[in-house]
Amino acid sequence: MTVTSYAAHSAGTRLEPYGREPGPLGALEADVRVTHCGVCHSDIGQIDDEYGITRYPCVAGHEAVGVVEAAGSAVDTELLPIGTRVGVGAIAGACFRCAFCLSGRHNLCPQRDDTVMRGDGGAFTELLRVSDWRTAYPIPDAIPSAQAAPLMCAGVTVFAPLLRHGVRPVDRVAVAGVGGLGHLALQFLARWGCDVTAISRSRSKEDEARSFGATSFIATGEEGALEAAAGTFDFVLSTVSADLPWDAYLDLLVPQGRLSIVGVPPEKIAVHPMSLLPAEKTVSGGVPASPAETRLMLDFAARHGIGPQVELFPVAEINDAIDTVRAGRARYRAVLTLV
Incomplete structure (x- = not known):
């Protein structure tokens, strides 16, 4: 054959x-x-x-x-x-x-x-x-096939860190990037119960980000925007395939906060020790999900009407x-x- x-x-x-x-x-x-x-x-x-x-x-x-x-x-x-x-x-x-x-x-x-x-x-x-x-x-009946397909990688990639890292409904979280991964992350986190902020270079996607579940928006192209949000978030999820100012993103976190990187930047991820060590912050990577995490993601997406x-x-x-x-x-x- x-x-x-x-x-x-x-x-x-x-x-x-x-x-x-x-x-x-x-x-x-x-x-x-x-x-x-x-x-x-x-x-x-x-x-x-x-x-x-x-x-x-x-x-x-x-x-x-x-x-x-x-x-x-x-x-x-x-x-x-x-x-x-x-x-x-x-x-x-x-x-x-x-x-x-x-x-x-x-x-x-x-x-x-x-x-x-x-x-x-x-x-x-x-x-x-x-x-x-x-x-x-x-695939649950509630999810059309065209919407189910991207959930099998993009969906599980942004959903699994919520389980693995114990993200709570009371947490303040930020999603860097309003794209293929980010627009799903905003939906999952909003339905999870979190206070969700979208981060993007300009405000061109702000309305869409809010429609996906963001309650706040940071445009990094505006001078001082990241600095003004320092010490705000329990969890930051980076979904972009780009090099970011990693120290500035660590500065967004509260003590013992976590920066989870699921997008694939082209260069090395370098951070200053003083951005990481004194407040016991964590940087972690992510890979697609286990069978158990995938089944939970599909169930959660079907229950809450989440889709790309x-x-x-x-x-x-x-x-x-x-x-x-x-x-x-x-x-x-x-x-x-x-x-």
Whole structure:
């Protein structure tokens, strides 16, 4: 059986149809017929080899929604019946045996299967294989497929830190960046019960940020704006793929506050010791979520009507979608439709 995917054959080139043979289905594997797939900035990073690890031909994509079409012999089809609508995110498998997996942190498994780093096995394809069926998550009926796709990476990336770091409804929080990640973070945090401030360079997105749940707004391009907010926040979430003045963002925190960085800046993250140590502040990174965190995110999003603002592109226009994300023009997530 030949599966049609969409591949870049060298850095920065246009995606072209690419046929591949998936081979026999493994015992724990499942095949998902993809109907929708989000386009994430890290997909662009793989296509353009920004991280120096891309293998070509490169089939990117890791925010897939589709229908289970086939299951291996060890798949529990009572829990995951054929025909189930599921989402598959940045992690499509783990060993389920190591200390991280056994403690529920499958996302930190040294043997995890990172969908976007497979080479020619990403989710820009008509048929996506997951290496472990437990990483294919049933989508609640309340979430349309086009909105569910970006939740599988962008959604869990900004939701999981709320669980991991004990963000409370009484906390004052700030989100740096009103973009593909940030507009979802504002929604989650507002429904979480927090007092939420959006941070962006200008006020061009202020009205939208407030519609997503922000109650306050800081425009960093205005002189003294960050300094005026020093010592305000319990938690700051950076969602931007840019280098920020990290000391100034640490200054925003109260003592023992946390700066959580889930966007991927291009350069080293450097902070002055005196911004970090005297008030016992914390800087942490984030990776996509564990199975438990992903299921909680989907349940929370369905219950509170949380979803991304999307632009839809038929798969025939996949290169237009890639160019839109590469240029930073998406408002706020680009999603491919494959049916």
